[in-house]
Amino acid sequence: MDASTDKSLLKENINVEDQEGKLASNPNDILDIVSSHFKSKFEDEKVEEITPFEGERKPLKNPITPEEVRKSFNSLSNNKAPGEDQIHAELLKYGTPLLDQTIADTFNTTFSKHENLDINTGVLIAIQKPGKKKGPPNNLRPITLLNSLRKALSIITLNRIRPFVEEYLSKSQSGFRPDRSTADVVWTHKWLAAKTLKEDVIIKISGIDMSAAFDTIDRNQLLNIIATIVNEDELRIIRFLLSNTKIKTRINGATKTNTFISNVGTPQGDSLSPVLFIVYLEHALKEVRTTLPRPIVKYEKEIPNEVAYADDVDFIGQDYVNINEIQETLHKYQLKVNTDKTEFTALSKNEEDWKNAKKVGSLIGDLEDVERRKQLSTAALNKLYHVWMKGNKLKTTTKIQLYKSLVKSILLYNCSTWALTLTEEEKINAFHRKQLKKVLNIKFPVKITNKSLYKKCQEKPLSLQILKARWNLFGHILRRDSDIPANRATRAYFIQYGHKLRGRPTTTLPIVLNRDLGLIEHFRLHSTDDLVKITELAKDRKQWRELSARIEKAAEASQTVNWDATRQYVSKSHILYDC
Incomplete structure (x- = not known):
């Protein structure tokens, strides 16, 4: 949380209801209600407390070095x-480099002498969940502020255990891992959907949704799992970070002096917590996989059978999985399946519902996702109406920077997975220009050429930006391990399992990529052999950048709109923006 954000949150009063449903007015009552609410979520008196140290007093085999401390400090975010x-x-x-040695010595002494280092108390600030009714404590979202030294120790630990974690996790997990993102998940689903639009096969997806997964794990079980993966030193540090975690509540500028123990779930606000969680979840999923039926149909053996991003897990196959069996297994690890939000999706040419299925924030259907992104970005743009209307009070460059950060980023979320026709691309270009005009406060009868608008905003047609993002992601995925779901789905597309469907091909991601390659000579994406050649090319980053640049340049040259021919004048008295 930014410091400025923290101050603004403190100024915004939080209203909560008591058990009788009445709004509390006394500041102390509000503090007590909020504190009690989160205490019930994060503290379980039945859980056995984790001790910070175990065994004899001895130094770490690999003591924390000043270089590790400095690296962790540099990773901390400003403001x-x-x-x-x-x-x-x-x-x-x-700070001075002398501080690195001092902090390293402090950390090492803590573990060699079992001395207490009081860095595990966090300050919880509750904020109102957007779009939720004010009053019920359940509609408050906790944000925990941690001590800087704890953050540094967590980063040191994270850097040490990352290689072990990478080796332990399955290829299907894309959450909180280097070089992986939500785009991997969406890319996989888009290629699977393209497969079913090309052949008469049906692919069924069982999307498992877990309830408050991060806040329900058993820390003792987590330690037992971690012990099988990392070295003794890292296990000792993680034990220390999971022990004696306490929380103070701060509401409306007032801080409750009494703390409560947080002994359930991963520690709030810790950079190490997401990684610990996916290790814990992976252990549970390993057992779940033993209960699932083995692939029988040929295409089931080729396509990815599981795609996951953190606690969003999709099981893929010819049939849906048995949710009850999965629930029983996950229950052993205090993980709960939210059956109301668990989604079953059938990818098929004859089905339409799958197009509105949401995966990590994106809809599988391209047109549906684009339309949703337009709506969300329009809402974000309208919220900043007072900013765009300030006229000359804000520089154009400042407005454009705000637009790119707060609006355009919403519009282009996972745009690298979109497959749009040329007509649809021109529509989104027009939508983009409309937003830029609103940012610059250009209204009728004032006119501006498209070329001048892009130059003034230092922008390009959105279709070119989408194309560039698409080829950046394509190359990135091809350079990754061949067994990740995104690559398996890409390869499976070119292996024919069923009869090819008749009729005009639907515009899908592989078809759009092939269309892009058609802009230049000697490249196509029609078969497995073509994919192998392009994969080899992607491994050479320099050659891939040159290929992407050639495609982008050819696409820009083939733009159907002649910017110079679209200049419109109303009269000489009207302002014409031209740069």
């Missing part, structure tokens, strides 16, 4: 609200 210690990250980040 973030401090924790209980009130030490801002900048003080550590830009």
